[in-house]
Amino acid sequence: MKWEYGKRHRRTTILRKRLLLGIFLVLVVFLAGYAVMQFGQRDLTLALQRSSLKSQDVKTVEAPQDSSRSEFLMDTFVSIRAVGPNAEQAIQAAFDEMRRIESLMSRHISTSDVSRINLGAGGSPVKVTRETFYVIEEAVRCAGLTNGAFDITIGPLMDLWGFGTSNPVIPGAEEIEQARSLVGWELVELDSENMTVRLPIQGMSIDLGGIAKGYAAEQGAQVLKEYGIPHALIDAGGNIVAAGPRPDGEPWRIGIRNPRGEGVDDTIGPMLHVVNEAVATSGDYERFFIHDGKRYHHILHPGTGMPVETVSSVTVMAKDSLHADMLSTAVFVLGPDEGMEFVETLDGVSAMIVDTDGNTLFSKGFPGMD
Numbered sequence: 001m002k003w004e005y006g007k008r009h010r011r012t013t014i015l016r017k018r019l020l021l022g023i024f025l026v027l028v029v030f031l032a033g034y035a036v037m038q039f040g041q042r043d044l045t046l047a048l049q050r051s052s053l054k055s056q057d058v059k060t061v062e063a064p065q066d067s068s069r070s071e072f073l074m075d076t077f078v079s080i081r082a083v084g085p086n087a088e089q090a091i092q093a094a095f096d097e098m099r100r101i102e103s104l105m106s107r108h109i110s111t112s113d114v115s116r117i118n119l120g121a122g123g124s125p126v127k128v129t130r131e132t133f134y135v136i137e138e139a140v141r142c143a144g145l146t147n148g149a150f151d152i153t154i155g156p157l158m159d160l161w162g163f164g165t166s167n168p169v170i171p172g173a174e175e176i177e178q179a180r181s182l183v184g185w186e187l188v189e190l191d192s193e194n195m196t197v198r199l200p201i202q203g204m205s206i207d208l209g210g211i212a213k214g215y216a217a218e219q220g221a222q223v224l225k226e227y228g229i230p231h232a233l234i235d236a237g238g239n240i241v242a243a244g245p246r247p248d249g250e251p252w253r254i255g256i257r258n259p260r261g262e263g264v265d266d267t268i269g270p271m272l273h274v275v276n277e278a279v280a281t282s283g284d285y286e287r288f289f290i291h292d293g294k295r296y297h298h299i300l301h302p303g304t305g306m307p308v309e310t311v312s313s314v315t316v317m318a319k320d321s322l323h324a325d326m327l328s329t330a331v332f333v334l335g336p337d338e339g340m341e342f343v344e345t346l347d348g349v350s351a352m353i354v355d356t357d358g359n360t361l362f363s364k365g366f367p368g369m370d
Ligand code: ADP
Pocket: 149, 150, 151, 152, 154, 158, 207, 208, 209, 210, 211, 213, 237, 238, 281, 282, 283, 286, 287, 298, 299, 300, 301, 302, 325, 328, 329, 333
């Protein structure tokens, strides 16, 4: 009996304790919810108020700021808008990060990983940072999937054409053949254990122009997140990353530039609604010249050494910006038919192509086209 009494008593005590704990937990949840609502509301209200102010007007660092800045880096204009506490510092840190990546991956900076790989072509393996190794590894993987349409060993051909310099030229057939003999992604030697890259033939060179801006934009967005920025948009020369929604909670609206339009405001296709996603556009209007009425631009077919003629622009949506950037260039080279076929094999990737006749084509899953 005693035992039974003891048991019931213990049970009552346990029940009472549980009841008290339950009440306590409900109170905690209620208070936490109230606090979050209050803070969230204040955050949003302040953000909305700030959006009508200039960033210089914001003096306190704790209150959300709405800041935008544009800088020239990686051979293009990069603009960042960030809304949140310490937005200006966060933007500065994001630009610093993107410049750091440029200093690793630019072929125009003599101390970069890429320059060291290129200078070492035909010599010993070159040790690089984990990041450069990763970007090159992804690029080589893409080359394999696209049968070499995307090929970062395009360097010798890019040098020949000189897009982006003050005097680009149309090279002769022989020069093109000579440069083409130095292009070949299968030759790139990657050693993941020692983190080295080697180009086996002197004169070979890597050009990350079709992928590095996307990677930099991704890393810039990562820095903004680490600073606690809830709403940000980075545009690195057509490589857009939307980190979080707009300050009003709505998706960012991204228009696709009409490749033969009057300017950036002349758009084509659907307006994209983007949150936590990347959009990249590769176009034949970025770096080009017209000779005898014909357009020559900077996206080359590794097989012919000539600019691709079937496509005017490709827009790719993907979860991250490195892949959006790389795939927009890859699909551009593959052309409308093969390009779309390729996109359909990839999870979480969709594309819109504008061909050179001005027709728009959409892959399955491209927003607004389901
Ligand atoms: P943008 O640099 O204008 O944003 P892209 O992302 O399409 O445009 O990249 C074009 C750049 O990619 C070229 O300037 C060159 O550096 C590089 N590139 C050109 N052709 C190829 C190719 N077939 N494969 C890989 N990279 C390429």
